[in-house]
Amino acid sequence: MKYRNFKVVPQVIFGRGCFNQLDEILSQKRKNGFIVFLVDDVFMNHAFRHRIPRHSEDMLLWINVTDEPKTRYVDSLVGQVRQFSPSLPEGVIGIGGGSVMDLAKAVALMLTNAGSAADYQGWDLIKNPAVYHVGIPTLSGTGAEVSRTTVLTGPEKKLGINSDYTVFDQIVLDPELIADAPADQRFYTGMDCYIHCVESLRGTYLNTFSQSYGEKAMALCQDVFLNPGADSDDKLMIASYFGGMSIAYSQVGVCHALSYGLSFVLGLHHGIGNSVAFDYLEEFYPDGVKEFRQMMARQGISLPRNLMAGMEDHRMEKMIDVALVLEPLWENALGKNWKTVMNRERIRQLYLRM
Amino acid sequence: MKYRNFKVVPQVIFGRGCFNQLDEILSQKRKNGFIVFLVDDVFMNHAFRHRIPRHSEDMLLWINVTDEPKTRYVDSLVGQVRQFSPSLPEGVIGIGGGSVMDLAKAVALMLTNAGSAADYQGWDLIKNPAVYHVGIPTLSGTGAEVSRTTVLTGPEKKLGINSDYTVFDQIVLDPELIADAPADQRFYTGMDCYIHCVESLRGTYLNTFSQSYGEKAMALCQDVFLNPGADSDDKLMIASYFGGMSIAYSQVGVCHALSYGLSFVLGLHHGIGNSVAFDYLEEFYPDGVKEFRQMMARQGISLPRNLMAGMEDHRMEKMIDVALVLEPLWENALGKNWKTVMNRERIRQLYLRM
Numbered sequence: 001m002k003y004r005n006f007k008v009v010p011q012v013i014f015g016r017g018c019f020n021q022l023d024e025i026l027s028q029k030r031k032n033g034f035i036v037f038l039v040d041d042v043f044m045n046h047a048f049r050h051r052i053p054r055h056s057e058d059m060l061l062w063i064n065v066t067d068e069p070k071t072r073y074v075d076s077l078v079g080q081v082r083q084f085s086p087s088l089p090e091g092v093i094g095i096g097g098g099s100v101m102d103l104a105k106a107v108a109l110m111l112t113n114a115g116s117a118a119d120y121q122g123w124d125l126i127k128n129p130a131v132y133h134v135g136i137p138t139l140s141g142t143g144a145e146v147s148r149t150t151v152l153t154g155p156e157k158k159l160g161i162n163s164d165y166t167v168f169d170q171i172v173l174d175p176e177l178i179a180d181a182p183a184d185q186r187f188y189t190g191m192d193c194y195i196h197c198v199e200s201l202r203g204t205y206l207n208t209f210s211q212s213y214g215e216k217a218m219a220l221c222q223d224v225f226l227n228p229g230a231d232s233d234d235k236l237m238i239a240s241y242f243g244g245m246s247i248a249y250s251q252v253g254v255c256h257a258l259s260y261g262l263s264f265v266l267g268l269h270h271g272i273g274n275s276v277a278f279d280y281l282e283e284f285y286p287d288g289v290k291e292f293r294q295m296m297a298r299q300g301i302s303l304p305r306n307l308m309a310g311m312e313d314h315r316m317e318k319m320i321d322v323a324l325v326l327e328p329l330w331e332n333a334l335g336k337n338w339k340t341v342m343n344r345e346r347i348r349q350l351y352l353r354m
Numbered sequence: 355m356k357y358r359n360f361k362v363v364p365q366v367i368f369g370r371g372c373f374n375q376l377d378e379i380l381s382q383k384r385k386n387g388f389i390v391f392l393v394d395d396v397f398m399n400h401a402f403r404h405r406i407p408r409h410s411e412d413m414l415l416w417i418n419v420t421d422e423p424k425t426r427y428v429d430s431l432v433g434q435v436r437q438f439s440p441s442l443p444e445g446v447i448g449i450g451g452g453s454v455m456d457l458a459k460a461v462a463l464m465l466t467n468a469g470s471a472a473d474y475q476g477w478d479l480i481k482n483p484a485v486y487h488v489g490i491p492t493l494s495g496t497g498a499e500v501s502r503t504t505v506l507t508g509p510e511k512k513l514g515i516n517s518d519y520t521v522f523d524q525i526v527l528d529p530e531l532i533a534d535a536p537a538d539q540r541f542y543t544g545m546d547c548y549i550h551c552v553e554s555l556r557g558t559y560l561n562t563f564s565q566s567y568g569e570k571a572m573a574l575c576q577d578v579f580l581n582p583g584a585d586s587d588d589k590l591m592i593a594s595y596f597g598g599m600s601i602a603y604s605q606v607g608v609c610h611a612l613s614y615g616l617s618f619v620l621g622l623h624h625g626i627g628n629s630v631a632f633d634y635l636e637e638f639y640p641d642g643v644k645e646f647r648q649m650m651a652r653q654g655i656s657l658p659r660n661l662m663a664g665m666e667d668h669r670m671e672k673m674i675d676v677a678l679v680l681e682p683l684w685e686n687a688l689g690k691n692w693k694t695v696m697n698r699e700r701i702r703q704l705y706l707r708m
Contacts, residue, residue, distance in 0.1 A: 001369070001370075001371060002375065003367050003368065003369035003372045003375065004367070005365055005366075005367040005375070005379060005524075006365070006366045006367065006368075007364065007365060008362050008363065008364050008365065008366055009362065009364075010361060010362050010363075010364040011359055011360070011361060011362065012359075012360045012362055012563075012602070013357050013358070013359040013360065014357065014360075014561065014562075014563040014602070014603065015355070015357035015561055015563075015603070016355075017355060018357045021356065021357065021359070025359060170359075173563075175562075207368065207369055207588065208368075208529075208585055208588035208589055208591075208592050209366075209368040209369075209527070209592055209595075212570055212574065212589075212592045212596065215570070216566055216569070216570045220566065231562055234561070234562035235562055235566075237562075238562050238563055238566045241563075242566065248366070248368070249368065249369070
């Protein structure tokens with residue numbers, strides 16, 4: 001058996017108000033160049049924008065995440081940075097949810113690797129180390145702050161740029177930054193972590209490293225969404241970090257596979273796609289789905305329904321294609337012989353419930 | 355409030371048998387130089403020695419850990435490496451318990467920093483990055499595999515070389531390597547982790563990052579020592595890793611302070627010193643001490659007793675000095691006003707019980 005030599009984010013700062021230390025952290029990387037900040041445009045008219053430690057020589061890019069990150073958006077951002085200066089930036093800083101962090105990772109990679117981001121969707125296709133890059137979540141649950149992927153929708157597929165170079169060099173985990181997220185967005189993003197734990201802990205790929213992280217992440221999610229308290233933001237932020245770490249030797253399952261199809265064809269955001277799919281997966285994850293519904297009730301969340309109304313056949317087929325190609329997810333969920341129990345028709349029936 | 359920007363070991367491999375991947379991992383660092391292996395001399399006549407991926411150009415140093423690591427031992431090892439070759443090694447690999455790992459960290463640091471290891475006992479005194487260094491535990495519990503210190507006994511004091519450069523570049527966590535440790539050593543080293551969790555979780559320095567790691571480490575220790583099973587080695591190894599990570603934003607307490615004195619004056623190993631001291635600290639840690647005694651009973655461990663018999667006054671005074679100087683530990687345990695409740699006489703009385 002061969003194990004993954006897991007790349008871990010090498011610098012972590014955690015604590016309420018630690019965002020105030022960002023300028024000092026970046027000052028150690030500054031020489032005579034500039035830094036690029038990618039910031040969720042939700043902060044464009046928010047007092048938080050004035051706390052971003054942008055120097056006069058720096059570049060600030062407001063990022064729109066109405067759509068899930070696309071390879072052509074990455075290419076366009078990289079073009080803007082190259083137009084801004086002929087030299088490489090000294091850092092790329094992503095401030096936002098999973099989409100903004102993924103875009104920051106992708107921009108940092110594509111500044112030092114030729115071609116389009118779409119050329120690198122896959123595993124270990126990146127040739128050169130990225131520009132120094134920092135992740136600062138303002139929504140927690142995706143685990144994007146620790147993962148070795150940046151999930152992108154390309155012309156052909158939704159698939160990450162997976163490489164050790166993708167991993168952030170530094171993350172800044174300040175629970176105060178997630179305090180103002182809208183309740184539904186906070187819930188759906190948190191459920192990305194919770195569902196991921198359910199899938200990995202019930203999966204066939206798992207060892208004690210990932211199990212320990214997954215169990216604690218799950219317990220923290222249970223606290224946050226069933227017994228909220230004054231430290232819920234702190235706990236949600238650590239749940240996301242632990243959930244991301246647990247991916248080292250585990251894999252997600254049925255829900256994430258179906259959710260990828262929903263995102264690709266319907267443009268659903270990852271968190272909401274997971275929640276929509278998970279609610280119909282009692283046969284695979286009975287305890288998890290039961291608890292998920294308790295969390296929804298406790299948090300007053302209503303899922304969108306009837307998403308398949310008027311769905312054309314070719315789009316349904318594409319959705320099934322996108323889900324089916326994720327073989328490791330199916331194998332983790334259903335074992336080596338998963339093809340004997342899962343097929344296009346069964347996936348179609350699952351989608352038709354949604 | 356200012357938070358520590360915590361340096362994390364950037365590459366982790368975990369799994370039964372993953373030690374077999376060491377040669378492949380090192381091959382990525384090899385150019386035309388050599389690698390130094392520091393290996394616990396308990397393996398000198400053990401089949402395991404043949405599994406060490408030593409190439410003909412490499413250097414192997416058998417390490418004796420009868421005594422706790424001393425600065426002059428570090429200096430002597432560094433001298434041997436310099437005598438072996440005028441050029442720096444491409445890696446320093448420590449294979450053993452906490453003492454061997456600490457020595458490997460110290461040698462990697464002192465190869466690139468002039469003078470004696472004793473000159474760098476303290477915080478952030480190291481000037482230059484270390485040689486690439488890898489930690490491979492064969493005993494679990496100290497957290498030395500993840501810590502930013504290497505605890506050394508110098509001519510004047512027992513104090514670590516604390517710096518971000520101290521942290522390993524890679525750790526190899528193979529639970530099979532800890533399977534053959536003697537039961538008492540395994541217990542005392544495991545108790546280093548357990549006691550550390552008790553102290554940090556009850557301390558006044560703590561946040562959710564450290565609490566989450568500490569709680570899970572403690573739960574894993576409880577499993578290992580009260581309800582052992584087939585995966586106990588895996589769990590103990592992760593408990594140690596989590597315990598080490600929890601130190602980021604926490605601190606140890608009364609037990610570790612007293613244990614440092616025991617080590618300095620009596621030469622007690624750290625794990626056994628902790629256990630000896632902890633057994634008399636019911637007034638500070640009532641639940642922890644109770645559970646610790648259950649673990650001792652379950653594991654059939656008898657502590658050494660009457661350690662103070664015939665203790666000369668000047669040695670007792672020195673022991674109190676060593677314990678008292680550890681101000682952050684006392685403050686963590688007893689609060690900002692700890693000096694109103696702890697003094698030389700009370701420490702003497704605590705030592706006299708042992």
